[in-house]
Structure formats: structure tokens, C-alpha cells
Amino acid sequence: AMHPMRSEHIRAAVKRARGNRKEIVNKIEESLTHCLAREGLEGEVLGREKHIYGIYQKMRGKRRAFNEIMDVYGFRIIVDKVDTCYRVLGAVHNLYKPLPGRFKDYIAIPKANGYQSLHTTLFGMHGVPIEIQIRTREMEEMANNGIAAHWLYKSNEEDQPKGTHARARQWVKGVLEMQQRAGNSLEFIESVKIDLFPDEVYVFTPKGRIMELPKGSTAVDFAYAVHTDVGNTCIACRINRRLAPLSEPLQSGATVEIVSAPGARPNPAWLNFVVTGKARTHIRHALKLQRRSESISLGERLLNKVLGGFDSHIDKLSPERVQAVLAEYRQSALEDLLEDIGLGNRMAYVVARRLLSESGEELPSPEGPLAIRGTEGLVLSYAKCCTPIPGDPIVGHLSAGKGMVVHLDTCRNIGEVRHNPEKCIQLSWAKDVVGEFNVELRIELEHQRGLIALLAGSVNAADGNIEKISMDERDGRISVVQLVVSVHDRVHLARVIKKLRAIKGVVHISRVRA
Template sequence: MAAEPAYGDVRPTGIDLLAERLADYLTPDQVNLVRRAYYYAEQAHDGQRRRSGEPYVTHPLAVANILADMHMDHQSLMAAMLHDVIEDTGIAKEALAGQFGETVAELVDGVSKLTQMKFETKAEAQAENFQKMTMAMSKDIRVILVKLADRLHNMRTLDAMPPDKSRRIAKETLEIYAPIANRLGMHDFYVEFEDLGFRAMHPMRAERIQRAVKTARGNRREILGKIQESLANCLARDGLDGEVVGREKHLHSIYQKMRGKRKSFNEIMDVYGFRIIVDKVDTCYRVLGAVHNLYKPFPGRFKDYIAIPKANGYQSLHTTLFGMHGVPIEIQIRTREMEEMANNGIAAHGLYKAGGDEPRASHLRARQWVKGILELQQRAGNSLEFIENVKIDLFPDEVYVFTPKGRIMELPKGSTAVDFAYAVHTDVGNSCIACRINRRLAPLSQPLGSGETVEIVTAPGARPNPAWLNFVVTGKARTNIRHALKQQRRSESISLGERLLNKALSGFGTQLSKISPMRILSVLGEYKGVVLEDLLEEIGLGNRMAYVVARRLVSGSEQEEPLEPQASTTPQGPLAIRGTEGLVISYAKCCTPIPGDPIVGHLSAGKGMVIHLENCRNIAEFRHNSEKCIVLNWAKDVTGEFSVELRVQLEHQRGLIAMLANNVTAADANVEKIGMNERDGRVSVVQLVVSVRDRVHLARVIKKLRTLKGVAGITRVRS
């Protein structure tokens, strides 16, 4: 075979060295299966070369080596060897399944789908591909572990790529793959992704920081050695067995802190980091006491991630001390098991395995996260909304709050009580009306802090408020609020559409309930088979004209001679507005109609009905168009509060705003907005937006305002 000499060096060294390493933790049969997968991949990629000029098979071998460092199982290693076979060689998934089993074929297929992700394309395509990744992860989380190893080797060999392509791959890595590695607790992957991505995106900045770090470490070697020695001596005096190691800050972390926290390089490097690795949890707390006796701790800088682990399973004690000469020292104390978990996350100790005895807490967290992403996907209106929410969910920081029963909830930084309510259960979020933080009533929009106890007050029949979308942080809350509002809007649109259609049909002397089902089905067929509810929703949203649909229902087709309304029948009176129609009816801000005003409804496509005053100038051109405007009146039992703008002219005097607000409140109304323009030295003009129930209530408010001394005139502002 012509390519044999090119592979001559790879076969005896690469796969044999890997097989020796795998023999430490896999059975001989499993090692042979990995070997077989390698030879299959070598043959499939025969003649293919990487951009660097090496035989292509060196790449899958390198990916398998990365997974071997984490002691991944033989099926993951086989999938690593074969991960490009389906995409690059034309070999079908079925052929792989026949050779290596269904599980390995599924893993390879999942990784192949992720390889097709093209993040430089349109946002819609990016989002669709991200959904494929979610589906692949949900079936077997090892898919993402193989993909992360594949991406890591590609990032290590990025220099062979053209600059524009390497920047695109680096951007994709920093935005998607690094946060996923962090979310799965794989710190080693996360740090290397960030540093390699940073070097590719900003080579000059990375080089300058690298040089500065090298110089700083050389200058600080002596003080580092002294601190390390004093910590080791402190442990020895107390008879504690622990290993003290210096902790290096990685380049991207330094750069982010310099940018985000506006700190100089020297300020960041003046903090010394150490990690103390011990044998068991009990020793962690004893070491903490010892180091607190050695150096004074910074108040408020102690964090116990052992008792309350981070969302990605990370566990450690964090404390900051005043060291020699007041130098800040950051210390992390953890067990060896926690150290491996911190570095390898979900890949540590085979936590990724679907079977096994008892699933570990970290494994459950990772699966819970993937399950949460799947829920977002099902609820999201479209793929763009989905990816927006997932990116929010790949958060680096968390707050930990408690339910009234003491259960710990992990939420992103900046989360509110509404985010908490949806994290507890979707129904709790949908019916939330108020909250208590540490047993005190608090605004729903108040950001939560770690350690707070949050209690949600619910009410049957309550609905999500559209204003919540302005302050919620989590993807789950945002997606569920939008979903509930869409459902609410649909039901309200159907109800309004039915009322509008019945009003139009009354002109022809009939009602929807009197029209035969066969006739309705016939007309629905003309609308490409939509169901009746969809048609009523379209009418309610203003996308179809009720009169046109009524004429079709009565005559059967728009092409037939149009029927005129029957003169002998008495049509229904104007449509009554009750004030409880919800999202599908809105009140025009130009003329602010209130109960008692003569009104008309303007049907606006996609928005439903907008209510205007009868003489509003903004609808003058539609006023006599029966298809776009409909005569309305107010129901006798109309409810709700309506905004009205008043212009008050009065003599300028001390405490003017307070007097106006007091008089409005005395008339049982609320001030929504207030503003003042001074017309001259003596007379002020105040713009006042108040909420009232109807015209009678407004008259009472105006009457109360007229009792104020110096009021020259009050005018209601209209368009």
C-alpha cells in the first residue's frame, strides 16, 4: 500500500504507546477493541492528510490520548478513533454499528452532527445546530466529552489554519465549548480552551501578558517560596498531612480581570494563590482553622463549596488571608477526590457512565442540566430564542438561596424571586404574585443574594406579567413566561375573534352556533385546512376580517355574489368592552380612552384591537372603513384602571408636586407619571398621568384638583 511508509512511524509508536497506557485501567479485550478501531480509522482515512501535512489518523489518535488522560471508557476511546469516519470517508453509520456495536455508532454519529456546526453562518442555522448538540448530549453525555477532546486537539494545532479561520474557531470555542466545559466541571479543558482561544483571537495581547507574567513570577519567586514554606510548616506543627502547591492564574483570566474589573496587571499579580490538597473532608476544615491562626482572614471572603457545591459539582474551601507585609493570599483547600473532580468534572471517575451502581451527585447535576436544556428547547418559540436562553444558562457565577423548608437552590448571579419561582416549578412561577425574602415582603424584581431564604406567594388563576421579561435572568423563567403569554394571547384572541365573527354574522341574521358543521368545514377548507380555533384567533389578531369570513360562511365563497346584510333583522348592538380582555385588546396612548368615552376599535394586523376615542385624529382615515374600524361601547360591569393625561396650569409655589399628588390620592386615584414645565416666573404647567376607573372617577379627581389654591385651568390631553 503506497501510504504504508507514511504510517510506518505512527503504528508502532502511537497506538502501541496508547495501548500500554490503557492497560493500566482497561481489560485486554477492551484495549484490543480500541486497537481495532484505530486500524479501521487508519484504513478509512488512507491518503488523507491534515493541513499541517501529517497523516489524518494522527488526529483521532491524539483525541483518544486526551480521553485516556481522563481514564475514559473503551467505547468513548473507540468513538474518538472513529469520530470523523462518517463525515470524511463516506462510511455509513450502519457499517460502523456492524463492526463495533450500536453504542459506538451512536456516539460517532452524535459527534459527527456536532462537527457540522457552523457558527459563522446565519444565527438561525447556528441555533438549529446547537439544538442538534443538545439532542445528542441528552442521549449520551459521552458525546460532548468526545467532542470537547476533539476540539481541544484542534485548538492545540490551530497554527496550521489561515488567520480568519483560526479566529472563527477560537471565537466559537470561547463562546460555546469553554462555557460547556466549565458547566460540566472540566476545569483543565476550560482553562486550556480559554488560553488557546485568547492567543488565537488576540495574539499580541496574549504575548505581552505572557511576558509580563514570566517576569512577575521571577521577581516574586522568593516571596512565593516563603509563603509556601510557612504554610507547610503550619500544617506540620498541627500534625496535618497536606500538600501545598502554588496556583497559577491563566492568561485569559488575567485579561478578563484587567478588562472587567478595571485593574492593572500588578494589582492582579499581587494576589498569591495556593492550593492545599488533603486526604479527607474532615482534614479540610482542620487545615482551614490552622491557616486562619497563621494569618488573619479577610472578613466576608470565606466560601464553603464543600457543604454547598457549585452547580457543576465543584467542591473546595476558599479563604483569603492577610499574609506577610499585608500581601493578600488566596487559598483553596480540598481533598484529592475533589481535586480530580475540579479538573475533570463529569469525566472524573467514570461519572459519565449511564449504568453503574449509584449515580454520583455531580453526574446527576450534569444530567439535570442537560434535561433543563431539553425543556428549554421544547418550550422555546424558535431556535433563536432557544440559543439565547442556553447562552444565558452557561453562567460562570451562581447564588445559593434556600426554600422555606431548607432546600438549596442554585441560580445564576442576578436572579430574582421570579427566576426562583420557575426553578421550583413552572406552575409556581406562572401563579406567582408576591415574594418574601428572609420573611419580609420584597419586590419580585429584587436580585437575590446567597444565603437568603425565599418564599413565593401564589394565587389560583394568577398569570405571568409581561413586565417580568425585563428583569428575569434564567432561560427557564424567560421561556416559560413567553410560552404562558403566547397561550394566554391565543385564548384571548380566540374569544375576541368569536365575538367579532358573531357580530358580523348578526348582520346576516344568523350566529356561528346556527351554521351547520359541514358549511364551517367547507369554509375552513378554503383556508388551507385550518381548524376553527385558528381561524377565530386570526380574526381576533386582526389578520382576517370578520365581515369577509361571515360572508363566506353565509354564501359559501367569496367569489359568489356578495350577500347584503338583512334589513329586516336587528343586528347586534356595538361590541361591549369589559376591560378584562387582556393582551389582545390595548388602549391607544395617543388619546387614552376611559370608560364613558365614545370609542371605536381599530383592527391592527398581528396586534388585535386597539381602542381609540371616536374623534381621535390618528384613525380619521379608517373611521368609516367597516373592515378596519368597529363601533364599540363600554360594558356596564367594566373593570380595571385606565391612564389619563391631564395638563394643570397653576401659580408656582413651594411643595407644588406634593400637593398635586396628595389631592389625586385623596380622590382614590394613583399618580403614574408627573412632570413640570415652568411657563414663566409665576405660572407652572404640570403634566400629570393618573389612573382612574371611568369618566365619573376622572371628574372627581379634576374637582379635587380644582380646590387647590392658584389652579388656573385643568385640561385633559387628547391626540
């Protein structure tokens, strides 16, 4: 449908080639049937037609000419039970020489969608390559008709699906879970496309259980394949008993162990390297929930701050008034309204006025700044234009959809809205601020050898960390270095600057602000 001309060309070429192949196909078929009879094995040998899309994929993916692909003859041997599959494999390997590295056992390790079969490639008569699939009748039905061929509608425990059926049901259950967790239909399609036709790698859990994953999967994909909670709380991994980065692609045969911590949360950066749809969907879902809970928490603090200026609180408001305001804003629950406030889509000042307007009194401006701890997460960010750090006088700019952006009180970028209570709110740093904050310094110093090493040594001596460094020559003698350093607060910054001033030849150090 997508490439009608290519399809027609290949179909015509297959038709032409079929006539020349009949004699060879019949001879190989007779040879295989005779081999099974000699070994006392019952099985049906079928010459397998290659699907034109399969031919097209091999021509493109493996860069092969049409003749090379059509010269490979495909056969399928259908037997009565699993034990016979392996006995037939031994018989055909005795008849023709197998190609090294081309044997795949999908019976012991089925594909994620429940497909099972033994695949092997042999050197047939006159050196002709033969691809053989060996499977039971039940596996044949599953391969041809899919999960629907064996779907069980009974729900009592005695008739619970086993083996292939259980894997098939598990796969469909995973697809349904992806659909429920996906934000929209495009996200769902993207996830399912990844999982439908993967090239697999097989890895082991520490207890020896085999896990099948798409090629290129990482330890995070593995963690989510084991269980959603393992993925969400994953903090590190061991591959073959050595500590490895979470982003390292897994190789077949590796043993993977996940290190998790109860309070850990998914990292948004994981979305850059995960491969499986399940991992991607669950990371996005967890981040949405995290963002929602943080938005509600910040929204509640912002609203209570404004209500506090009027000697009120969310808990003191009458349920009737809250419901009336929710209906006015077309929100179903108070949490939804608080989330909107936290994300900056609605202003706490305006919402507070609506909640208190029945009293007919005017709402004063809130007294005192709102304290921030630096751990508010996804709904609070720090402006890159002025890089505020604990100890600086700060103000919060409410940006629709982004939550609150913290700026320096004197930042020029918010000059126009600085005194608008619907856009900005006065902030202060809490006593228990945690984390590291980036600050940009401009250093003018005399050019000398080993300059970068000197600067790095001084910053390190003050327990600072260099995030970014760039250097320009102002003239032949003076160099200008732009340095981004991570510090804990203004006192820590002062310590870093003091160490930098001690370097011989430093002319001037200034903090870069908007």
C-alpha cells in the same frame, strides 16, 4: 481568539515569570507536603498554573497589574474523601495565616453546574499570598472534564445520580428546558450566557434550604428557581420576614418567602429586573401562552359577531368547509386562525365571508356593537391619542400584530378607516366593566401658592388618582395645568371635574382628545 495580541503578550509574560517562580513554588510545595505528613493526612499537592484567560479577567475585572496577579501562587491538594478535605483545611490554616473573607466552601454549597471544592487564601512565607483549592479525586475529575466525566446512561432507580451528579443532571435539564421554551436561538443563547458564569448569592427558603442564585437576583428569580408554578403565580415576597418589593436584589444569607395566588399571572414588567435565564424564559413563555389564549378568545368573539349578522355561528359551520378555509389560509387548526383574527393579522369580516361563501349568499354587515369588558388583557389596548373611558362612544381599530386598539368614535386618527368593516368594528362597553382608565384634562386657573396640592387634594377627594401632572404659565396671572387622571367611567370623571371646578380661581376645564 477574540484578542490575539493581548493573548500573545500575556503568554510571553507568563513564560518570562515562570523561571523566577520555580524556587518559591517548590519551597511552598515542600512545606505543604510536610504539613500533611505531620498531621497524618494523605494528599497530593500540585502547583497550579494560572490560565492566561484567568489572568486577563483578573487584570481587567480587578484593575490589577500583571505582577500583582503572578505574585499569587496557586496550589491544589487532592485527597481521598470529603472528610479529609476539611481536616486538610484545618492543617493549612495552622501552617499559614488565612486571609479574612477569602474562604469559600463549594463542597457544602456546590455551584449550579456541580463544581465542588474548598477555596482559601493564605499568607505564605515572606508574606506571599497562596491560593489553595482542596478537593477529592472525584471532584477533580468533575472540575477538569465537566458533566460528561460522570454522565450516567442507566435509567433504573437504583443507579440514579446522587449529590454532585444529581446537581449536574439538574443543571443540564434546566438548560434543555430553556431551549424548549425559548422563542428562538438568540433568546436561548442570551439565557444560557447569564447562567454559565454567575457570581453567586446564597439565600434560604423559610424551611432552611439553601438556594444558589446569580448576583443581583430578585425574589422573582428565587420563585422560579423553587418551581415554575411558584414563579408564575407569585404576587409578593418577604425578605427576612418583612414585605419587600419583588424587584429588590437579594443579599447572601437572606431568608426569602414567596406569597403566591392561584389565579395570578406573570407581569411583563418583571423582564426589566429578573437576572436568571430560567426566570426570563418562563416569563416570556407564560406571556406568549397568555397572549395566545386571549387572542383566540377575542378572535372567536369577533368572528361570531360577524357570523351572527348572517344568523350563523362557528359551531354551525360544516367541518369540511372549516378545513377547506384552514387549508386556504395555511393554518393547521381553527385556534391558529382565531389567534390571527384576535391579533389583527386577519379580518373577521373577510374570514367569515370565506367560511360562508359556499352558500353563494352575500354576507351582511353585523348588527349591533361588540361589547368589551376592559379585562381582555394583552390583545386589547386603549388609544393614547383620545384616551377612551367607559361610557364614551367607541370604535375598535384592528392593527396587525397588536390586536384591537379602542378609539373614541370621533377620533381624527382613524377618520380614513372609520367606515371600513375590514379595519374597524363598532364597540360598546359591557355593564360589568372593571379597571381604571386614564384621561387627560386641561385646566386653566389663576396662579396661586400650593396649586399642585390643591389639585391633588380635589382629585383625591373624588376617589381619583393623578398619574401625571405638568404646568405652564400662559401669562403672569393664568397657569395651564395638564393633568392625567385615572377614573372608572364617565360618571366618575364628572365627579372629579366637579371637585376641580370648586377650586377658587379655576377659569376653564376641558378634556383633551385627538
